[in-house]
Amino acid sequence: MKIASWNVNSLRVRLPQVLRWLDTQRPDVLAMQETKTEDKDFPVEEFSAAGYNAVCSGQPTYNGVAILSRDEPENVLTALPDFTDPQRRVLAASIGALRIVDLYVPNGQSLESDKYRYKLDWLAQLDLWVGELTRQHPNLVLLGDFNIAPDDRDVHDPKVWAGQVLVSEPERAAFRKFEARGLKDSFRLHEQGGGHFSWWDYRAAGFRRNLGLRIDHILLSPALAERCASASIDREPRGWERPSDHAPVLAEITLP
DNA sequence: ATGGCCTGCAACGCAGGA
Numbered sequence: 574m575k576i577a578s579w580n581v582n583s584l585r586v587r588l589p590q591v592l593r594w595l596d597t598q599r600p601d602v603l604a605m606q607e608t609k610t611e612d613k614d615f616p617v618e619e620f621s622a623a624g625y626n627a628v629c630s631g632q633p634t635y636n637g638v639a640i641l642s643r644d645e646p647e648n649v650l651t652a653l654p655d656f657t658d659p660q661r662r663v664l665a666a667s668i669g670a671l672r673i674v675d676l677y678v679p680n681g682q683s684l685e686s687d688k689y690r691y692k693l694d695w696l697a698q699l700d701l702w703v704g705e706l707t708r709q710h711p712n713l714v715l716l717g718d719f720n721i722a723p724d725d726r727d728v729h730d731p732k733v734w735a736g737q738v739l740v741s742e743p744e745r746a747a748f749r750k751f752e753a754r755g756l757k758d759s760f761r762l763h764e765q766g767g768g769h770f771s772w773w774d775y776r777a778a779g780f781r782r783n784l785g786l787r788i789d790h791i792l793l794s795p796a797l798a799e800r801c802a803s804a805s806i807d808r809e810p811r812g813w814e815r816p817s818d819h820a821p822v823l824a825e826i827t828l829p
Numbered sequence: 830a831t832g833g834c835c836t837g838c839a840a841c842g843c844a845g846g847a
Contacts, residue, residue, distance in 0.1 A: 582846085583836055607846085609837070634837050635845075680846055688845095720847075739847060772847065775834035786847075818835075818847080 574671070574826045575600040578789055580718040580772075580819035584608040584639070587817055588616055594810055594821060595623050601643050602668055603821075604675035606718045608637035615639065630661045638664040638675045638717070646673075654705075656698040670828060671797075672710035676717035681738040689738060692720070696747040700754075707754050713794040715756060718819065720788055721748045723758065726767035727787035739788060757798035759791040759824040760806070771806050772819045780811050791824040800827045 577600040581587040584605065595603065608615070608631050615629045620641055630651040631637035638661060640646060646666035653663050662677040676699070681692035706713055721744045725731040734740045752758065760769070770785025779785060793801055804824045811820045 586836070607836095682845080682847085737847095774847070777831095777833050779834090788847080815835090 574602075574669070574828050575823060576602045576604075576671075576673075576714055576716065576791060576826065577821050577823045578604045578606070578675070578716040578718070578791055579821035580606040580677070580789060580817060582607050582609075582817040582819065584610045584616070584637075585614075586815065588619060590810055590813060590816070592619065592623055594807075595625065595641070598807070598821075598823070600823065602671070602673055602714075603641040604664075604673065604716050605639045605641070606637070606675070606677035608639050609634060610637055628664065628666055630664045632659070632661045636661045636677055638662060638677050640664055640666050640668075640673060640675050642666070642668045642673075644669050653695070653698050654702055656695070658695070662695075671712045671714055672706065674706065674713070674715045676715065676719065678718060678720045680720050681744070683738050684736070684741060693743055693747065696744070700747065700750050703751055703754055703756070707756070707794060711794060711796045713756070714797065715751065715792040716790065716822075718788060719748065719790050721745060722786045722788050723748050723790075726765075727770070729768075729770065729784045729786070734786075739786060751792055755795050756792040757795070757801075759793050759798070759801050759804040760787070760822065762798060762801050763804045769806055770820075771822050773811065775818050780816075789819055789822045791822055793824065793826070797826055800829075801825070802827050
């Protein structure tokens with residue numbers, strides 16, 4: 574079972590790349606973020622022709638999440654429970670034996686911004702839900718753009734980034750709470766070194782110089798972490814013409 | 830070289846991202 578997450582930064586612009594990537598990698602599940610596409614405009618038929626079911630939760634201009642899967646998605650949820658929010662950032666679906674929860678965590682903008690407060694509140698509400706999810710679903714996958722670099726190995730220049738949004742201590746503490754609930758960062762099951770990133774700034778030749786952050790993650794419940802055969806970041810699409818600023822991240826799980 | 834880009838919407842600049 575190959576599971577992937579990709580912040581595509583506009584599905585309208587990136588559809589050809591997503592189709593190309595699906596054709597190459599053939600993941601069983603692809604969770605996308607920042608589709609920036611209303612549900613009525615979602616390219617269901619293009620994905621169907623590629624062999625994928627699709628569920629989506631979008632809005633104009635901003636945010637938007639979607640899950641593609643080879644098997645039929647069931648029990649779809651499109652919001653954090655008990656959290657009123659017009660922003661489309663959450664999509665959950667059961668696919669085969671797995672509960673998939675696709676997240677586009679708020680960016681936060683800066684520590685002084687109202688958007689940072691919103692991010693921390695959002696993460697606190699998510700944590701409450703994750704508590705329920707871990708009890709209800711032994712095969713839980715929590716994945717997406719977390720907009721958090723969990724530790725300094727995940728930052729190209731920790732001194733430059735110290736204390737800034739995406740690396741600040743309250744955000745990292747929120748990430749550790751998911752781990753305290755038993756979820757495992759699949760990438761770190763297989764790689765302990767630094768210098769592995771999932772996002773690079775469009776400016777300053779960030780990708781060429783590997784000035785990036787690892788902020789896209791696939792978290793696995795203990796039962797799935799035991800069966801995680803590999804985890805990786807596919808840098809290739811970041812090198813394509815007109816790329817997303819994020820790379821797809823992958824985890825392979827050997828189901829019985 | 831200490832700043833550099835991209836997207837959508839609208840309207841010919843802005844907000845937002847990270």
